[in-house]
Amino acid sequence: MQDLGGKPVIVRTYEAAKATGLFDAVYVVTDSDVIFKEIEWHGGQAIMSQKEHDCGTDRIAEAVAEMDVDIVVNVQGDEPFTSKEGLAQVLSVFDAPDADRIDLASLMTEIQDWREISDPNAVKVVVDKENYALYFSRSPIPYPRDKNTAVQYFKHKGIYAFRKQALLDFYNLPMTILEATEKIECIRFLEYGKRIKMAISNTQGIEIDTPEDLVRANKVLKEEKRLPINNKYRNFPMVPKVVYGKGCFEQLASILGPQRKEKAPFIYLVDDVFQNDQELIQRIPLRFNDKLIFISSFEEPKTEQVDVLVKSIKTEFSYRPSGIIGIGGGSILDLAKAVAIMLTNKGQASEYQGWDLVKNKAVYHVGIPTISGTGAEVSRTTVLTGPEKKLGINSDFTPFDQVVLDPELTTGVPKDQWFFTGMDCFIHCVESLNGTFLNEFSKSYGEKAYDLCKEIFLNPELDDETAREKLMMASWHGGMSIAYSQVGVAHAMSYGLSYVLGVKHGIGNCIVFDHLIDYYPFDVALFKEMKQAHGIELPQGICKDLTESQMDTMVKIALSLVPLWENALGPDWELKINADKLKALYAKI
Ligand SMILES: [Fe+2]
Secondary structure, three states, rough: OOOOOEHHHHHHHHHHHHOOOOOOOOOEEOOHHHHHHHHOOOOOOOOEOOOOOOOHHEEEEEEEOOOOEEEEEOOOOOOOOOOEEEEEEEHHHOOOOHHHHHOOEEEEEEEEOOHHOOOOOOOOEOOOOOOOEEEEEEEOOOOOOOOOOOEEEEEEEEEEEEEEHHHHHHHHHOOOOHHHOOOOOHHHHHHHOOOOEEEEOOHHHHHHHHHHHHHHHHHHHHHHHHOOOOOOOOOOOOOEEEEOOOOOOHHHHHHHHHHOOOOOOOOEEEEHHOOOOHHHHHHOOOOOEEEEEOOOHHHHOHHHHHHHHHHHHHHHHHOOOOOOEEEEEEHHHHHHHHHOOOOOOOHHHHHHHHEEEOOOOOEEEEEEEEOOOOOOOOOOOEEEEEOOEEEEEOOOOOOOEEEEEEEHHHHHOOOEEEEEEEEHHHHHHHHHHHOOOOOOOHHHHHHHHHHHHHHHOOOOOOOHHHHHHHHHHHHHHHHHHHOOOOOOOOHHHHHHHHHHOOHHHHHHHHHOOOOOOOOOHHHHHHHHHHHHHHOOOOOOOOOOOHHHHHHHHHHHHHOOHHHHHHHHHOOOOOHHHHHHHHHHHHHHH
8 A cells, every 4th residue: 555656556567467467357355455446446347255364365366266168367466567567487488388287376586696696586487498497585695605607597577477376276175384384375376386487577667675676666656657748849638629609518428438437436526506496406417326426616616625625525436436527617627637646646735736646547537628728728737826825726737628618508607707707718718828938829829819819809790699609719719729838917917916815816916817807908008908898896995905915925825936037027027017006006006
């Protein structure tokens, strides 16, 4: 159960065995409740031993006694780096001409370091000319009496492939004196005259027998991890599947069907404005033990809220959910992404706020926006307010696996909210198009979304239905535009407002943007025009009663968003903005 790069060693071993694709089925056989639950939670198959056993081989024999199997491979639970190559080699001996003579097969690897040769934790094996095992020992065998003799030492690797009968025989035969002395299971086979064929593996791998091994293994995993975030060219994932069209929500059941894992439920996180909307609720395709959770989006999502949701799901279900489906605005979509991530990653959500801190792939997650503008349906981040910062969980595992874009779902949004959320999209475009990170990729999306926004908010001829369809696509394009660039001053300051005063993202952006004439002169003028066209009033003077320390916190939060400032003002942004200037700006709003 020790942690190895974010997952218990046993889970890593299970996944490695499964990933080889060599087996019809993979099970963890255990006498531990904790391990059993952990494997099921990760979507694996586990078998609980009925009886007490002296060793793993006995436990496996019990598990397969009633199964219709030909060859059983035993991978020890502490072999997380089990490779396809090694397992394929063990299995290949059963295809050789002498296969009939083989009761079981195992793996060995040459070792040369005398420290390892003499280490009792490393089991050595000697073989005959055809690689049948002669004996296993914790002592160095053979003993090199003449130190100049060229002798090969082989270390036994804890992987066995048994014919089912050999396994059952082993189970029924009493333990023998040599096995008991060396504490090496496979000696029992030799003592009863069974034939063990050894295959040679060249991959060293790391078995985890001691705490030092674990440290070494964690280091190996870290080195394998991808390069740091600020690569010159971003390589980011996009939403792989999206369905668009009026009424496409009806297709949800057939979209989810293939993703359902046996007993594992789908969990729906739905904005509680729909709690009394029977028409929508009835259309959600709940099956079996699927669960609907209504969530208030009155406040911006918090890391703590994510942790509570994840805990309640883990307590209620012994299977990891088949998927998380968010139905709502940006807050609900962000929550859905964060919950999907935290179901497969240890610890608390606040530990993952930042860039590329998520270790494990999230649970399958689906985003269904019911209000357009935030771009949360397409973004690589999920913005959360944590105990120390307001920051997204920005990772390759954050984007949705599936998005359902049904413009019909965005009917009935209150006018103010429609405007503020739509302006989030408009501001994404402005900040991306005026930023120093801009390239043609971002520009192509940003320009399209910008034009759509102008049409939606400044063309009185546009009918409601077309406007909704256009805003849905503007939101998508605005989100794509900032995927390769960044947002800017309005977002940085809006995050500060939100952290200290709890102002929601959309309206916070508008309140700030209204005062950014020095930064985005043309677009702020356009914004004021849009505001007027729709009779929108913004609250005034919201920062005037702030205490000194609240103001300091707000400034600190805003200035901590380095990439946003760098995009807005260039690499020397620190020469252009500082705490005093920012305070003066906040004081105005
Ligand atoms: Fe935004």
